[in-house]
Amino acid sequence: MAEFLMPSLGADMTEGTVTRWLVQPGDHVDRGDIVVEVETDKADMEVEIFEAGTIEQLLVPQGEKVPVGTPLAIVATAAAPAARVALPETSGPAPPLAEAPKPAAPSPAAPRPRATPTARIRARELGVDLAAVHGTGVAGAITRQDVEHAALRRAPEPAPRAEGRRLLVSPRARLLAGERGIDLATVTGSGPGGSITAGDVERVAAPTAVAAPSLPSGPAVEVPSGRPRAAGRGPIAALMERSNREIPHYYLGIEVDMSRALDWLKAENRKRPVPDRILASALLLKATALAAHEVPEVNGYFIDGGFQPSATVNLGVAISLRQGGLVAPAILDASAMPLGELMRRLQDLVARARAGRLRASEMSSGTITVTNLGEQGVDFVYGVIYPPQVALVGFGKVTERPWAEAGMLGVRPVITASLAADHRASDGHRGGQFLATVAKLLQEPEHL
């Protein structure tokens, strides 16, 4: 028996709504099958299962909203009993919840700690690993109270305010914040002496519906029925705030002569039928993926105080949604992909992102992200890294510039590539090598 859990589909997701089951009890599932559609406050997503077996029971009905880590279904697997189908296994570690401690993911091999049923439920709710809890109950069993104490102890240390004071937080507020994955440093206290009360946390946890930012263009934009989404800003805001607070960013930029790349692309597209044509974006993505493969310090996760480089490059692509908002799903193993394939994946990803059909693995597995703001007329991007990633690569607009090469001055199409990187994972020297590699690769487009 295994539990299929509500996955975390991104570092900022704390809960999700089951919108549609695609399987019924008795159905056989294979690894990678899409079994359920989940709606988060950012997007709709299809969730794959990562273990083969037979669906035994659906635990959460359609339409119900549950926290990350909640068992959604019971699956009878051939594997060892009590194995857990943990978060989607991606080639990188699943990013942790925003601010929340990592959900307890007991390894199948570990013996089950003795605990009362209510303690287990509470531990799951609070993301407490039972293996780390000291039991005070009968025969050392862990009680519900033990779990709550453990949750209080490991509740995130409040980040010091500018003046270095500790936050005043009521125990109930701290527990609630841990439960909801809310960073107490972002909560304004209304209690005595500015202390944070449970009510303050509640208000942050359930922000009033934020109006979707209106798109800069387009007359009389109608929100299509059936897919209204007060998109993006709330969760993204929390994530970006965390990024700016926790990650010591440094920024580098390089101007890249795009004449060879664009000439090559023009000739290549002339040979290609309409549906197979390639956009310049695909060249930029491929060059970035290859460079990230060569300079691993920008590719991976910063988790638990250490940098974990990723062997594969899962290239996150920032995609703006039509209704407003932003998602950054990843193209898995992008550096190993031929350019035409990468273009097809990009096309598919953009279409599915905008239709709300992204998959769980795509949302949680990016190891580095690219944002291309050239179409908005931007020249230089000072990026904000998506935690727990360690780098964000930005591309601006292609503009004609005077360009000196080999003693000659000419006019060339030039793009500025920028890198925002985590100084804990890399230094300016390696970051510079990364950007130089991107630039160099774009001079040999035929090899991309």
Place this chain on the structure above:
Amino acid sequence: MNADEARATVLAVLATIAPEANLSELELDVEFRDQLDIDSMDFLNFIIGVHERTGIDIPEEDYPALETLAGCINYLVAARPAG
């Protein structure tokens, strides 16, 4: 293809690209980019959609002619399906 058919084709494709837009208010001579929330990926998909519905093979050099509704209508009326 006459002008009415061309317009209907273009609007049908645009409706798949920018489903939120009110296409009845689309101006003839203003670039799609300035009226709809369209990026280069959307534009490529638009070209692909027009190609699929008309069979016209549109070379990249002709893309600028297809950036407005009027431009598209003129282009499609003048063009012949490939093959």
